[in-house]
Amino acid sequence: MAVVPESAAGPAVALLARLRGRTPMMVDQLAALVSAETPSSDVAACAAGIDVVRQIAAAVIGDAGELVVAEDRTHVRWRWPAPPGRRPIALIGHADTVWPTSTLTRWPFSVDAVAGIATGPGCFDMKAGIVQLLHAVSALDDRSGLEILITSDEEVGSPTSRLLIEDIGRAAAAALILEPSRDGALKIGRKGTGSYRLDVAGRAAHAGLEPEKGANALVALAEVIGRVGAIARPAAGTTVTPTLAAAGTAANVVPASAYVEIDVRVAEPPEADRVDRELRALATALPGTELTVSGRPNRPPMPLAASAALFELARGAADRLNLPAPDGVFVGGGSDGNFTAAVGCPTLDGLGAVGGGAHAEGEHVRIDSMPQRSALLAAIIERVRSGPMAVLTDLG
Ligand SMILES: [Zn+2]
Numbered sequence: 001m002a003v004v005p006e007s008a009a010g011p012a013v014a015l016l017a018r019l020r021g022r023t024p025m026m027v028d029q030l031a032a033l034v035s036a037e038t039p040s041s042d043v044a045a046c047a048a049g050i051d052v053v054r055q056i057a058a059a060v061i062g063d064a065g066e067l068v069v070a071e072d073r074t075h076v077r078w079r080w081p082a083p084p085g086r087r088p089i090a091l092i093g094h095a096d097t098v099w100p101t102s103t104l105t106r107w108p109f110s111v112d113a114v115a116g117i118a119t120g121p122g123c124f125d126m127k128a129g130i131v132q133l134l135h136a137v138s139a140l141d142d143r144s145g146l147e148i149l150i151t152s153d154e155e156v157g158s159p160t161s162r163l164l165i166e167d168i169g170r171a172a173a174a175a176l177i178l179e180p181s182r183d184g185a186l187k188i189g190r191k192g193t194g195s196y197r198l199d200v201a202g203r204a205a206h207a208g209l210e211p212e213k214g215a216n217a218l219v220a221l222a223e224v225i226g227r228v229g230a231i232a233r234p235a236a237g238t239t240v241t242p243t244l245a246a247a248g249t250a251a252n253v254v255p256a257s258a259y260v261e262i263d264v265r266v267a268e269p270p271e272a273d274r275v276d277r278e279l280r281a282l283a284t285a286l287p288g289t290e291l292t293v294s295g296r297p298n299r300p301p302m303p304l305a306a307s308a309a310l311f312e313l314a315r316g317a318a319d320r321l322n323l324p325a326p327d328g329v330f331v332g333g334g335s336d337g338n339f340t341a342a343v344g345c346p347t348l349d350g351l352g353a354v355g356g357g358a359h360a361e362g363e364h365v366r367i368d369s370m371p372q373r374s375a376l377l378a379a380i381i382e383r384v385r386s387g388p389m390a391v392l393t394d395l396g
Contacts, residue, residue, distance in 0.1 A: 012320040012379055015139055019371035019378075026131050026370045027111060027118060029056045033095075033127040034109040034120035038152065040096040046152035047074040049095045053130055053150050060134040065148070070160035075151045077164075082145035086390045089381055090147050090168045090345070091137070092336050093130050093178035093352070094154030097122030098359050107361070117355065117364045124363040129178030129352025132370055136377040145385060147172065154336055157298050162339055169340030169347075173390040174310055176380060177337040177349035180358055181326070184369070187350030188311050188328035190302040190338055191237060192272050194264035196279055196295030198224060203288055204249070204256035214254030215288025218247035221258040224282055224291060228262065231278045237267025239332075240275060264297070265332050272297040299334035299342075302349070306341035309389065310348035310380070317379035323372055346389065351377055 033056065038049035054064040054076055061078075068075040082088045099121035109120030118128075130150060137143060147168055151161040158165065169175055179187065200221040205214030225242050232240040241263045248255030262279070266272045276297060284291045307328070315325040329350070337349035354369035384390055 012375070013322060015378060016321050016371065016375040019135060019139055019374045022135060023367060023371050026135060026374075027367060029060070029131045030118060030123060030128050030365070031109045031120075032056065033130065034123045035104065037099065037101055037104055038096045038122065039100050040098070040153055040155040042101060043072050043074075043152075045101065046096050050074045050076050050150065050152055053095055056131065057134050061138045068164065070164065073153050073160040075149065075161055075164070077150070078146070078148040080143040080146050082390075085392050086145055086385070087173035087392050088145045088147045088171055089384050089390065090149065090172040090175040090340065091133055091178065092149050092151075092165065092168070092175060092340070093126055093133060094151045094336065095127070095130065096152045096155050097125065097127075098155050111367070116367050118367055119362060119364040121363070123365050124180045124353050124355045125358040126179050126352045128355070128365040128370060129180065132352060132374040132377065133178050135371070135374045136381065139374070139378045140381060145390065146381070151336070158336055158339065161336070165336050165339045166343050169343040169345035172340070172345050174384045175337060175340035175345045175347040176310075176351050176377065177335055177340070177347065178352040179335045179337070179349050180353045180355065181350040182329050182331065183356070184354045185327040185329045185350065186311060186314060186348060187331050187335075187337070188307040188348070189304040189330035190334055190349065191265040191267050191332045192269070192297060192301035192338060193299045193334040194266070194272060194275065194295065194297040196262040196264060196293060197259055198262065198282070199259045199292045199294070200224070200257065200284055201290050201292070202254070202256050202258070202286075205254045207252045207254050211254050215286065216254050217258040217289055218255045220284040220286035220289035220291075221245075221247065221260060223285055225260060227282065228279070231275055233271070236271060237265070238271045238275060239263075239265045262295070266301055267330070269301055269303070272300060299338035302338045302341035302347060304330065306347045307349070310346050310384070313383050313387070314348060314376070314380050317383055318376055321372075321375055321379055323376065348380075351380070
């Protein structure tokens with residue numbers, strides 16, 4: 001056990017006690033946020049959800065933030081200028097969820113007081129993280145240098161918020177991402193993601209009368225899919241997975257078209273380009289058929305190096321709060337932390353909720369962890385702000 005001088009640990013422990021006292025308020029605010037459904041595909045519902053975030057922020061930090069409208073999407077941000085010679089600290093989350101409209105009618109927000117958990121669509125990924133973030137900021141004596149961004153298109157690859165996230169990442173000393181933890185562990189690395197689609201065009205013919213006049217797109221595609229697997233390099237963390245496919249128009253017709261969607265994950269940055277190159281070099285072997293490859297890499301990988309310094313700092317902050325030091329995990333799923341890491345910003349992810357079941361029926365949040373995670377975030381912010389990471393060096 002680490003020995004911490006009482007004088008240094010005292011304020012941190014007092015901060016945790018203060019946030020624990022706010023647990024009922026946090027749960028009420030989580031209920032309000034979960035009860036505003038925000039499927040990524042419904043931009044109006046997402047805008048209404050962002051409005052609920054702003055109402056909660058007005059209550060917790062006394063500031064509803066500024067709306068950012070990008071194409072048809074609404075995001076919200078807060079900015080407090082950094083002191084001279086210091087760089088800002090970015091705090092990033094998303095209000096959209098993977099759950100379709102009306103999921104609440106069969107699965108409303110609820111609290112199981114005995115088990116100490118709250119459940120509802122999107123509570124874990126990542127509405128609890130937003131509530132925790134706002135309370136962390138409210139607990140800080142000094143907000144200078146903080147930049148908060150809550151987006152509404154993360155679950156669909158952040159098409160309208162990516163440029164803003166990258167801009168914030170370029171300027172920031174650190175990006176702290178409020179995605180859920182994995183059993184409390186912080187996310188210290190993430191695979192990069194890509195999505196592709198292979199379309200084969202062939203020639204239709206009656207399957208009974210004159211199949212020889214056709215060019216079977218399905219057969220051609222099946223042969224190509226057999227070669228797609230060889231592009232994967234599991235030892236390097238690269239997976240290339242055919243996921244969704246369809247072909248043909250009727251049971252007695254040689255299919256004139258067939259397609260397959262491919263999910264790509266890479267752990268090493270150069271692998272994204274290699275996979276892209278090799279997928280684009282594919283061609284069908286069957287005469288009369290032709291392959292078209294579409295898609296691209298989406299999120300670049302977030303390497304361990306991007307989080308190493310922040311992870312150590314977070315473990316030290318947990319120690320100061322008398323909380324167990326969090327573990328770190330490298331995960332296959334992407335987040336907006338991939339974008340900040342790729343522009344060179346030190347990034348730590350998984351700072352949000354403790355619980356389980358992201359994107360799964362029954363996702364839930366541990367209520368006692370909400371003030372703990374909130375205090376941990378506040379302590380990390382303090383440490384980054386007062387440490388060497390936030391010093392603005394001359395880039396000229
Ligand atoms: Zn998420």
